[in-house]
Amino acid sequence: MVDARKYVTSSFITLADVAEGPLRLTIMKVADGKNNKLDATFEEGFSLSLNATNTKRLVKALGADTDGWIGQVIEAYAGEITYEGKDQPAVVVRPMTSFCGNIGNIHLSYSLGT
Known part of the structure; x- marks a missing residue:
């Protein structure tokens, strides 16, 4: 089976896309982007260039290994954000x-509040 999603060009999320409410997205791929940032691509057809704030949040919650x-x-x-x-x-x-696991020699446990 071929996953056709990899052939679809995604659009980068802007403030206008989330102005009327949040988007719930499933991470499909994470790759090096421009300006020393990671780009996350989502199953829903969007991408997001991850600033330092967003990268820190994802590392804290999901671990340092983007796989x-x-x-x-x-x-x-x-x-x-503060820039x-x-x-x-x-x-x-x-x-x-x-996320519950190790980053280097540090054990982390992070759970989301409701």
Whole structure:
């Protein structure tokens, strides 16, 4: 069987896409992107360039190995990040799953509140 999703060009999520509410998305692929950022591609046909804030949130919740992110569900929503000392609007992610495991020699356990 051939997964046709890999032949579909995805569009990058913008604030306009989440202005009326969050998007629940399933991670399909994570790859090196531009400007020293990761790009996440989702089964739903979207992509998101992960800023430092979003990358830290996903590492905390899902672990440092991006192979483990595949199949995990996240929510993308309109929020704010601090960039160069100033708050600015941005697409922010919230992992919808939990992580319990090791990153290096540190044991982490992270679960989501409701």
